[in-house]
Amino acid sequence: MLRAFHRWPGIFALVLITILALSGAALSVFPAVERLSAPQAEAGLNVAVLTARIQAAYPGVEQIRRSPTGKIIAYWFDQGTPGSAMIDPATGKGVASADPNQIERWLTNLHRSLFLDDAGRISMAVGAGGMLVLAISGVMLVLRRVGGWRRWFTRLRGPLSGRLHVEIARIAVAGLLLSSVTALWMAASTFDLLPVFSPPPVAPAEVSGLTGAKVETIDLLLRTRVSELRELAFPYPDDATDVFTVKTDQGTGYVDQGTGAQLAWIDLTIWEHVSETLYMLHTGQGAAALGLLLGVMALGVPIMGVTGIIMWVAGRRARPGIKGNFAAARAETIILVGSEGGSTWGFAATLHQALTDAGQTVHAAPMSDFAPAKYAKARRYLILAATYGVGNAPASAAGFLDHLRALPSAPHAPIAILGFGDRNFSAYCAFAEAVVNEAEAKGWVTLLPFDTIDRQSPQEFARWGRALGQAMGFELELVHQPVLPAAQQLTLISRRDFGTELQAPTAILRFAMPKVSIWRALFGYGISRFEAGDLLGILPKGSAVPRFYSLASGSRDGFVEIVVKQQAGGLCSGQLVALEPGDTVSGFLRRNPDFHAGRKASPLILIGAGTGIGPLAGFVRANARHRPVHLFFGMRHADSDFLYGQELTDWQADGRLTRMVTAVSRGAKPHHVQDALRGDATHLAQLIARGAKVMVCGGRNMAAGVAEALSEILAPAGLTTAELKAAGRYVEDVY
Amino acid sequence: MKIFLATLLLTTALTLPGLAMARPVTFTTTLNNYGGDGAYLALYVTDASGAYAGSLWMAGGKSKYYEHLSDWYRATKGDPAQINGITGASVGAGRSLEITLDLADTLFDAGYTLHIDAAVEDMRDSPNEIAVPLTKSGAGSPVKGRRYISNFSYGL
Numbered sequence: 001m002l003r004a005f006h007r008w009p010g011i012f013a014l015v016l017i018t019i020l021a022l023s024g025a026a027l028s029v030f031p032a033v034e035r036l037s038a039p040q041a042e043a044g045l046n047v048a049v050l051t052a053r054i055q056a057a058y059p060g061v062e063q064i065r066r067s068p069t070g071k072i073i074a075y076w077f078d079q080g081t082p083g084s085a086m087i088d089p090a091t092g093k094g095v096a097s098a099d100p101n102q103i104e105r106w107l108t109n110l111h112r113s114l115f116l117d118d119a120g121r122i123s124m125a126v127g128a129g130g131m132l133v134l135a136i137s138g139v140m141l142v143l144r145r146v147g148g149w150r151r152w153f154t155r156l157r158g159p160l161s162g163r164l165h166v167e168i169a170r171i172a173v174a175g176l177l178l179s180s181v182t183a184l185w186m187a188a189s190t191f192d193l194l195p196v197f198s199p200p201p202v203a204p205a206e207v208s209g210l211t212g213a214k215v216e217t218i219d220l221l222l223r224t225r226v227s228e229l230r231e232l233a234f235p236y237p238d239d240a241t242d243v244f245t246v247k248t249d250q251g252t253g254y255v256d257q258g259t260g261a262q263l264a265w266i267d268l269t270i271w272e273h274v275s276e277t278l279y280m281l282h283t284g285q286g287a288a289a290l291g292l293l294l295g296v297m298a299l300g301v302p303i304m305g306v307t308g309i310i311m312w313v314a315g316r317r318a319r320p321g322i323k324g325n326f327a328a329a330r331a332e333t334i335i336l337v338g339s340e341g342g343s344t345w346g347f348a349a350t351l352h353q354a355l356t357d358a359g360q361t362v363h364a365a366p367m368s369d370f371a372p373a374k375y376a377k378a379r380r381y382l383i384l385a386a387t388y389g390v391g392n393a394p395a396s397a398a399g400f401l402d403h404l405r406a407l408p409s410a411p412h413a414p415i416a417i418l419g420f421g422d423r424n425f426s427a428y429c430a431f432a433e434a435v436v437n438e439a440e441a442k443g444w445v446t447l448l449p450f451d452t453i454d455r456q457s458p459q460e461f462a463r464w465g466r467a468l469g470q471a472m473g474f475e476l477e478l479v480h481q482p483v484l485p486a487a488q489q490l491t492l493i494s495r496r497d498f499g500t501e502l503q504a505p506t507a508i509l510r511f512a513m514p515k516v517s518i519w520r521a522l523f524g525y526g527i528s529r530f531e532a533g534d535l536l537g538i539l540p541k542g543s544a545v546p547r548f549y550s551l552a553s554g555s556r557d558g559f560v561e562i563v564v565k566q567q568a569g570g571l572c573s574g575q576l577v578a579l580e581p582g583d584t585v586s587g588f589l590r591r592n593p594d595f596h597a598g599r600k601a602s603p604l605i606l607i608g609a610g611t612g613i614g615p616l617a618g619f620v621r622a623n624a625r626h627r628p629v630h631l632f633f634g635m636r637h638a639d640s641d642f643l644y645g646q647e648l649t650d651w652q653a654d655g656r657l658t659r660m661v662t663a664v665s666r667g668a669k670p671h672h673v674q675d676a677l678r679g680d681a682t683h684l685a686q687l688i689a690r691g692a693k694v695m696v697c698g699g700r701n702m703a704a705g706v707a708e709a710l711s712e713i714l715a716p717a718g719l720t721t722a723e724l725k726a727a728g729r730y731v732e733d734v735y
Numbered sequence: 736m737k738i739f740l741a742t743l744l745l746t747t748a749l750t751l752p753g754l755a756m757a758r759p760v761t762f763t764t765t766l767n768n769y770g771g772d773g774a775y776l777a778l779y780v781t782d783a784s785g786a787y788a789g790s791l792w793m794a795g796g797k798s799k800y801y802e803h804l805s806d807w808y809r810a811t812k813g814d815p816a817q818i819n820g821i822t823g824a825s826v827g828a829g830r831s832l833e834i835t836l837d838l839a840d841t842l843f844d845a846g847y848t849l850h851i852d853a854a855v856e857d858m859r860d861s862p863n864e865i866a867v868p869l870t871k872s873g874a875g876s877p878v879k880g881r882r883y884i885s886n887f888s889y890g891l
Contacts, residue, residue, distance in 0.1 A: 063859055075859040082882045084859060099770060100857040109772070117824070118796075190797055233805070236863065241785075245805075 002144070003395050006137040007312060013130030014305045020127050021301035023111040024179065028295025030104050031069050032288040038071035041089035041226040047246070048221035051232060053092025055215060058083070064232045068286025072226075073098040089226060125187035131180040131301075135173050142170055144392055155728040160593060165307040168300040175297030182282035189275065209240050210258020218260040220246055220253050249276075322349050322364050324356055328374040331363030334413075338367040338385035338397030338431065343456055344420050345396075348384050350480040354465065358474055367397035370404070372411045379413050380447050382468070383435060386420040391430030401438055410444035416471070418464055419452040423734065428452070447471050458545040481544050487537075487586035488514045488527055490560060492579045499641040502666075504565060506611060506641055507577050508552070511560040511585075527588065529555050532618020533595040533733065536562055537588045540572035547572040548590065550697060550733055552614035554622050560587075563614035563643060595695065595733045601627055603658075603692040605684065607706050609634035609673050610641070612698030615733060617644040619695070623656040630687065632680075634663040634673030634702065673702060674709040681713040689717055694724065697733040756840040760889055762791070764851065764865075765831035767885035771855040773825030774883050775800055776832065777807035777818075780869070783846025787811065791849070792834050793818040795825040803854035806862035828883075843871050843891075853883045 010017075041050065050072070054061050058076040064087075066072045072087040074094070085094025113120035145166070146154045152170060156163045188194050215221055221232075221244075228248045235242035235257040243263060244255035251267040268276075284291015328334070333355055337348045348364050355362045361377070367385065372378075388394040393401065417439065419432025429452045436450045448471055453460045458480045469476025490511040499506040516528040527536075531554045537546040553561035566577045579585060597604060597619040604627060606616040613633055623629055631648070635641045642662070651657040663676040677684060688694065696706050710730075711721050724730035766774055775795030780788045787810035795801075798815060802808050811817045826832045851865035861882040867873060869889075877886040 077881070082859070082861075102770070105772065105857070189799060192798055233860075 002137055002140055006134060006141055007308075009130040009133045009137075010305070010308050011312070013127050013134075014309070016123060016127030017131050017134075018302050018305055019114070020111060020124060020131070020183075021298040023107050025295040025298040027104065027107050027111060028284050028291045028298070030101065031284040031286075031291050034067070034069040034071055035288045038067075038069060038086065039088040039090065039095060040070045041072070043227075045089060045226045046222050047224040047226055047229050047232060048216050048218060050089050050092070050226050050229075051215040051221060053089070054087055055092075057092045057094070062234045062236075064229075066226065066229045066231070068280060069288065070227075121187060121190060125184060128180045128183035128187065131176055132184065135177045135180060138169050139173055142166055142173075145388065155726065160591065161307040161310040163593075165304050165311060168304055172297040172300040172304075175294045176301070178281060179294055179298065182278045185275075185278050186282060207241055207243060207263065208256050208258040208261075210256075211235075211240055213255075213257055213260035218244065218255055220255050220262045224248055322352050325352070326361045326363045328363050328365065328371075329376045331361045331375070332377050332379040333360050333362045333382060334375050334378050334380070335362060335364040335382045335384065336367045336370055336400075337364060338383070338394045338400065338435075340386050340388045340394035340396075344384050344386045344394075347420070347453070347456075347461055347480055350461075350478055351382065351384070351465070354476055354478050358476060360472075367393075367400040370400050372407065375411070375413075378411065380472070381411065381413055381415040382447075383415060383417045383432075384420065385417065385429075385432040385435055387427060387429055387431035391427040391434065393431055397431070401434060404435075404438050404442065407442065410439065410442040412445075414445040414447035415439055416446065416448035416468060417450050419450070420456070421452060421454065423454045423732075428454075462545075479544065487539050487588045488516075489584045490514055490527070490587050491584050492581050493559065494581060495579065498643055499565070499636070501640040502636055504636070504641070505577050506563065506565040506643065508561065508563050508614075508643060509576060509579060510553075511587075513555065513558060513560060527555075527560060530589055530591070531555075531596050532622060533597070533615040534592050535590040536560065537590050538572055538576065539586045539588075540575045543571055546588070550592075550595070550612075550615040552618040554618060557618075557621065561614070561618070563611040565611045592733070594728075595697075595731055597622070597627075597695065598693065600693070601625075603628040603630065603687050603690065605630050605632070605687060605692050605694045607632045607673060607677065607694065607696045607698075609663075609698040609702045610636075611643070612696075612702070612733070613643045615697050616695065617647065620648070620651050620657045623651075626655045628658045629656070630658055630684075630692075631660045632663070632673050632676050633660065634665060634676070634698075636664070636666045638662065638664050672705065673698075674705040677706065677709045677713065684710075684713050685717050688714065688719065688724070688729075692729070694730045695733075696731070698735075700734050703732050703734045757837040758840060758891060759835050760838045760891055761833060761835045762849075762887070762889045763831060763833045764826070764887045765885050766826055766828055766883050768829045769855065769858065769883050771828060771858045773827045773855075775804060775825050775854045776864075777801075777804040777850075777852045778834075779807055779810070779850055779852075780842070781810075781848050781850060785848075788847060790817045790821065791836060792832075793822045794832055796822055800854065800856070803860045804852035804862065805860055806850065807852045843869050845869075849889070851880070851884065851887065853880070855883065 051064065054064060054074050058074060058078070060076040060078050061074050062077060063075040064072065065075075072089055073084060074087050075082065075084045075098075077083070084098040086096040086098050087093070088095045109115050112124055114123060116123070142152070143149065146152060156166055185194075224246065228250065230247040230249060231245075232247075233245040235244060240258070242257065244257060246253045246255065249268075251265060253265045254263040255261065256263055280286045281290065284294065335348055335352060337345055339345045339348075352362050352364050363375070367383065385397060386394045393399075417432055417436050419429030421429040421432070432450070432452065439446075448464075448467055451464050451467070453464070461480050462478050465476045465478030492509060493512050494510045496508045497505065498508075514527050530551055532551055534551045535548040536551050537548050539546050549562040549564060551561065552563055553559055564573050564576045567573045576585065595615065604619065606619060606629060608616045608631075616631060616633075620629055620631065633648075635643070648657060648660055652660055661676045661680060663671040663673045665672055694710065696703055707721055714720060721730055762778065764776060773795070777793050778791040780791065782788045790807070790811070798813070801813050823832075847869045849865070849867050849869050850863055853861040853864040859882065861880075864880040864882060864884050865878055865887050867878050867887070871891065874889055874891045877888040879886055
């Protein structure tokens, strides 16, 4: 619901809001330029002196205006010809033209009315309203995602477009809220929608009838500093009934032109003060620095528009239509989906299709539609649930837990819950677990034990499918194909073999950079720009399910390199290890920005074992700036599987690698990489206390061992691995 | 821009003296290219003593800008009833405004003066841009404004 409040105003008002933001950003420059270019009055200068100076230069002066930026303009008549100039208050003489800047005028009219007068003003006000709705709903979405105000600036994960969208939003939203609220106020004021609290000030009728008071002697002008002045209007020549009108930031005064006496003074009302303050906050007139800041924040709007559309389209694409969905009342199998971005819907569609093919009657629906009374024929519930943020319900599962809690008893048909998440995340499948706990508390009978799918692994999903088939009494093969980028052919240019003596053939495979058309490169498709740590998806012959390998090179290296170990019976690894130079394989790129070394200068602690050395070697190779890098590398036998042994030695010699500690698990003294860490505990604790980033790559068991060892090492310093993870300083690439 | 008012909607001061003897009068105001946004114009009449007698037309719809038509504003205290039904759009630089009103015959050659106040956003206010006595003999002779109006005339 909240998402819809964010999406639809965003899509419908995108063009208007983009015009508003860009023209607003451009306009924000003018007050600052004016502030810097207009000659400013010396401190304490009073209006009487300024006026006398201007009168000396232009005897026919009839109006003096000072803008909040300090620019002073005088208007005069000289022998029947009107004149005007920007005044240097030190001399009273004109220094520049007073004509309004044509570019600024054009931009202002675009910004407030699209050159369409009232219809345009209303459109732009609608745009500002849309901006306000977007800002408020966006704040609520970010709060839901990060888990509260205190975590407002927490580190984000996920696809680049989504992160960029939120990164910009959480900084710019303050300015956008301010700009949109003040814009709506100004629009309301223009259309007379605001109540008027004070009658307009009007000059008094009783004047002396005399003329000729010298401005230097007028008390009100002597008392008013130039910095307070808004406008001084002179009486008309030859009209003895007219008066001097003085407007300041406090009110309006009238002065007799004969006696110089103050005839009346009317203070600005609170209402006028509020109006003027809001005007200043919106335009930056009188608050140039704030104006520039708001302008810069507004520049984020088009980027948020584009990334927002990308997220929306990606979400829609990822959510396939489900064909042949049975009505809730007629289906025996009820699939309930809790999905945020839509990828879980993809799994649900695969499951739906496979069960339908097996002759089942299946109904799939969002978890938020859960209503047990509707499911008259239900014999089993299958719940596929992702997690949003730090354990919240994803969009399509809103309200599910409350609904379940409110039931008098659990439905009779048993339930199987499958969680979807990313193990690198501290709240891995936390929402699915919450569903499990609630179901247990209700005494809901389980069909299958709770299981999880890490990072959309098709293999894990297939395994769960087989278990489900067994429970249902037939063979169920779930072949899930996420929507994949088009694969490209990669040609092997060299291979280096290791581990043959250990019956664990391992190869460093180097492929040529594939040719990518400009069009594809522009849109980021294809294998064109990548860094070590990104993933290469390989589609083995005879399977539609890709396997992912961490890249051991960046595109700047000019080749595509991965490390592959032959798995027993592994289809993909078998094909890869059998490649000879000149052979091809089809692959595609999947970015993995969470596992990049980053550009900071703080030390890197790289920990890996076996083929996990691949991306770590890539980081070291790319370390031309000689950032301190400490590598802990576990292998079985130094003679047979010391991957990158020669390069690592060379890199250490030329300064790319500060230190290398190896651990050999086979031989006289078995030693694992976590043992090597413990042996270096004091030094590691120091490095981490100084801000070092830890990157771990390897098998799941090794990663668990490393986490345990690091916890012990960090405990004396009062640090935890969880804190480091939250700060993005402890990242894992685990398989 | 041409505006015709079939029925007189002016204040009583201008209409009562000779409702039976009214005649259509066309006021033509042409602006020069002053290089700014649309001008707000207030057309109003003062009597022989210089006192405000009534408004003929207000070009410009946003009341928050009326204070810049300073003479008119001072005379009327910005009273919206003075221009109720006789308000139109502001007039762009270089454009002209033509309004035709049924005016009482007694307004002519009786010491009444027609004034136009003008104002443009971010430019100088120009009250009393035009001040011409309403006379039958003066009809058709163009008058130049002070700042924004290149010429103004009225025809009987």
